[in-house]
Amino acid sequence: MSLPVVAIVGRPNVGKSSLLNLLARRRVSIVDPTPGVTRDRVSAVCDLDDRYFELIDTGGYGIEDQDNLTEHVEQQIRFAIDGAALILFVVDIRAEITPLDLEVARLLRGVKTPVQLVANKADTEAIEHLAGHFIALGFGEPFCVSALHARHRRELMELILERVGDLAPDKAPDPVMKLCLVGRRNVGKSTFINALAGEERVIVSEVPGTTRDSIDVRVNLDGREFLAIDTAGLMKKGKHKTDVEFYGYSRALASIRRSDVALFLIDATVPISDVDKKLAGYIVEEFKPCVLVINKWDLAKGRADAEAYGEYLSKTMPHLAYAPIAFTTAVAGRNIRSTIELAQSLFNQARQRVTTGQLNRVIEEAVAAQQPMAGKHGGQPKLYYATQISVAPPTIVLFVNNTALIKEQYRRFVEKRIREALPFEEVPIRLIWRARESREGASRGAPARGAGPDNA
Incomplete structure (x- = not known):
């Protein structure tokens, strides 16, 4: 199956792009106080405790676009809603319910996809009680979060994975x-x-x-x-x-x-x-x-x-x-x-899966054939292991000691070796390079053979 999709929806300037950046832990969406900066859907793969989903940011619903692209923006929002397993309906906890909030609520009542109400900009615990009046929107009690100050990030991630996990079918339907x-x-x-x-x-x-x-x-x-x-x-x-x-x-x-x-x-x-x-x-x-x-x-x-x-x-x-x-x-x-x-x-x-063993044999052979070059200041890149987390596209996470040490040329080399050795010869592969946290070292084992001296 492909990664479950979670769509962020709401009126302009409630902090949707900031929320995506928070959950993805990197700057994916442009954040700007000007309404309507986000027009198309922007996505990122998010993970917590080796569980993954795809998060999609959408444009502000109801924005009067200066380039007459309102229809285009709203069409993209509907596409995101149609493909989502869960919708995050984001509101601004510091504001009253606005007419646009009500319009978004009416739109989401007409879909079968589950909706989680999220009250953003809850920068301190002292204002979380203000979220109560958003219950009137009809989607239950809001979950409070502050994208700006990274408050309740982990708790929101756990809630998302809990709700997406409950929706996962026992068997994926035959795709069209x-x-x-x-x-x-x-x-x-x-x-x-x-x-x-x-x-x-x-x-x-x-x-x-x-x-x-x-x-x-x-x-x-x-x-x-x-x-x-x-x-x-x-x-x-x-x-x-x-x-x-x-x-x-x-x-x-x-x-x-x-x-x-x-x-x-x-x-x-x-x-x-x-x-x-x-x-x-x-x-x-x-x-x-x-x-x-x-x-x-x-x-x-x-x-x-x-x-x-x-x-x-x-x-x-x-x-x-x-x-x-x-x-x-x-x-x-x-x-x-x-x-x-x-x-x-x-x-x-594009829907093929390979075992972790198959994948890591290819990584070991790639490292044995060509060592990654050391960094300018003597840092030695080390590849620990890889695992396939999704299909369509085949998505592979490679754990290394420091992503900054893995140069683009070597990344292309590894992709080429994976493509040649595994059943992905004619399709694109998404490689996600992640630094392995030190606490995982003992449980995950040693680096791939030949990946450089292990001086951890």
């Missing part, structure tokens, strides 16, 4: 794969969707930008049902001439976030552009499995063969070098089915 088709304008995304669905579900035109919104199409292929999401064609941000174009761009990125696999369509007849490279970077940042779909391949005959084009992609988009490539002609329905089979393979890979 969500495919997102993304790419520049006029690369053939809508044609691909129609070929897949066997009917014209979306408008297809030679005019760039015909698709202006994300469109969900449910497809049944050989008895297997999945969701295909057609998106607006992307262009440089500065070229958005209308609000409709901007919203199309925003919703395309949102569709990537909610997808399981991205089908990244590229026009074989034109060179890779900056838009393609930025889109590739966004897919990597979101840890989404990706198939590089080279469409209109019939029109590229005589210009390059498949092997040469694959080398060209590796040079122009090296951060997606692990992604498999499919060559298609959507207008003729060619290689559409095999592309979906490839996406299904990635979907399955």
Whole structure:
């Protein structure tokens, strides 16, 4: 199963971003007194006593955005609510119940997801009695916390894990794969969707930008049902001439976030552009499995063969070098089915689990093959052990003596060795590097063999 999701929801300026930063123990969200700084969903993996969940910060509900993005912000809030196992409804203990608090309460009464009311800015015990009047919102007694002064952090984490744990089913339901088709304008995304669905579900035109919104199409292929999401064609941000174009761009990125696999369509007849490279970077940042779909391949005959084009992609988009490539002609329905089979393979890979023993053998072999370099001041990096904590994406925590000593080059080396040795060859891997607390030393055992002298 993926990590359970906990969504933070509330009106502007109640301290939602500060709360995420507190629970994650690092600065993830921008904190600013100006209402509406957070627009999209921002997430972080949080843990307590080796139990993990994903925490999502959302924009302030009801904000009148200066760039007319109120609808976009509220759509992101609804996406977060729909995917959450628990909702933290955050209010400001120092304020009275506001009309926006009441609006948020009305929104949350209409969902089935459990809601935990949290009264933030309880900076001292003396003002905690002020939380009582928020019971009128209808979600029980609020839990008091101060994100600014880190009051009751552990108690709130324990409450979250208790409530999420109670909601965990005995067996995860069979997942339905969500495919997102993304790419520049006029690369053939809508044609691909129609070929897949066997009917014209979306408008297809030679005019760039015909698709202006994300469109969900449910497809049944050989008895297997999945969701295909057609998106607006992307262009440089500065070229958005209308609000409709901007919203199309925003919703395309949102569709990537909610997808399981991205089908990244590229026009074989034109060179890779900056838009393609930025889109590739966004897919990597979101840890989404990706198939590089080279469409209109019939029109590229005589210009390059498949092997040469694959080398060209590796040079122009090296951060997606692990992604498999499919060559298609959507207008003729060619290689559409095999592309979906490839996406299904990635979907399955991203949900693979390996044992701690398997994982640590790979880490030991990596360290034996290449020692991490000592720091400038003589500090010796030591890798202790690793464990997989989640899937989709495969998420691995590596415990070390000091995360600052592990250089980026060595982190990439370890990721490459994990990818080559374990069943994650074609999907992104999320590595979380954590310093092991000294109190764990005796119980966790020695470092991975060859990880440097143990002078603890």
